[in-house]
Amino acid sequence: MNGAMAGIPEATTAGGFLLVLMLVLPVLGVLAALVLGGRHARRVAMLALPLGLVLAVMLGAELVQSGQKLVYVLGGWSPPLGIALRADGLSAVMLLTTALILLAVAVYGQADFRMPEGAADARAPFMFWTLLLAVWGSLNAVFLAGDLFTLYVALELLTFAGVPLVCLDGRPETLQAALRYLLFALLGSVLYMLGAVLLYGAYGTLDIALLAGRVRPEPAAFAAAALMTVGLLAKTALFPLHLWLPPAHAGAPAAASAVLSALVVKGSFFLVIRLWLDVMPGIVTPVAGQLLAGLGAAAIIVGNLVALRQTRLKLLIAYSTVAQIGYLFLMFPLAAGLSAMQLPNDPAVTGGLLQAVSHATAKAAMFMGAGLIYATLGHDRIADLAGVGRQLPMTLLAFALGGISLVGLPPAGGFLAKWLLLSTALTTGQWWWVVVMVAGGLLTSAYVFIVVMRALVAVDAENTPKMVVPRHREAVVLALASLSFLLGLAALLPVDIVQIGRPQPFAAGLR
């Protein structure tokens, strides 16, 4: 199955250079932005991001063509001494999603983060564009890294790039939110590192492929798994470690909120997938899986209920993120259940990842839409949204489409994701997760409905907008929401891209 396990050193595969380019391009962008300074940071980002999207597409095409994971062994030193970059289907899908959303955010952010003409260089635009590239680079590193320590460094870079995005405007409450976020993240990273030490001490390697072959069910591995998982949960903001998320995501500028909510929390979630499914599939106990999904279920219920009670649109969307993160964690007991029944765990893993992608696209669109509503009305109080339907029809449509994806109605991406998870829950006889998912969907539809209904109310006197929003910004939001809405059609694709290059412990034995 895997060269490293058979004792043959791993070698760079065809297309391996793409993995390096995916890492080098954003880092070069950050450096160029720093060197060229304020005015050029935006141009650098607008140059690098489309290029990165092309690279991500090429990587995906290469992966589909070769049908196995892409590997790049740094300097020709194979693990455990050297480090390898690996891209399987999960990585490719996330790389593509990241490049796409960041490009949309960049197009949207053009107007908000433009240097004032003729004046001295402003700080916020320069920081925004540089941090956008930095978030991109560190996310790519998270998706491609092949060993737990590189993943640690990538995760830290992601935190360092994400935290300043929260407090771009420097208001006291956003500074506070950023500091709280950073403290949670630091706790998470130090616990993760402690787990990594334990694993290295017990098995002498941190390489994911090698560890998977060596990990045995014993106290050191359990302790490491528990520490690393809790650490990652703090960064992913899974209930009850979600307290930092709503103020941080709701306080940031709309473009930054979109990046944070859509992508940054997915970085640490991706690492949970790597850890549970790739590093230690053999030692994860059913109770642990149920516990993790139990927290997810609590997040779905609590997050949705609190979202319903919000009076401000951005806070509502932020609490909805708390709830949607809960869905992501339902995949773990379901995947374990399928494996226990000697079935391939594809549906659960694909469902979980699809949930991540459809939430990312929908939530980015909704946050950016909320930003446009804020810019037009000068506030985002849900009670006073009347008239938005006339002023910003495309934005409202985007909000509704994103909402449909979050609720999980066909043909939205959220539908396919939840359908895969639901059917897996029924296959494995875990009906309680079905109840949670259906209840969560109902609650979600309630608050999406409230917002859309409020916004559709006609007003007699045409209130003058604070700022006229250019059409292209609305179009970007709508495009992203439509993507999320149509993602369910991915079911029609001939290949399940997510599963390329994934280890299949049981299916491989049956063939």
Add this chain to the structure above:
Amino acid sequence: MSGLSLFGLCGSALIGIGLYGLIVNPQPLRKILAFNMIGSGVFLLFGVVARRGAALGMGGDPVPQALVITGIVVAFSATALAIALLLRLHEATGSATLRAPDAERQPDA
């Protein structure tokens, strides 16, 4: 008790004390210090692991040492970022707590 277990226990104790401090202390500065304490404990454990993994007559496994250096750089930058944020917060509000001052609450919240 061998020296190695002593160092290991010291590292664990540091991590325990740091975790307690990080969770219990309300002041951000103390939380940042507690984070550094946990970090020191983890680095000490790295040292223990390096010594235990020593083979072929070497003084220690070099890989954990390389990891520790990276870890220290990361922890240092994290601390610097946290302190910078804290200073900005103090500049902006005159206090450095995580509690929301009543005056800054959203009027409709």
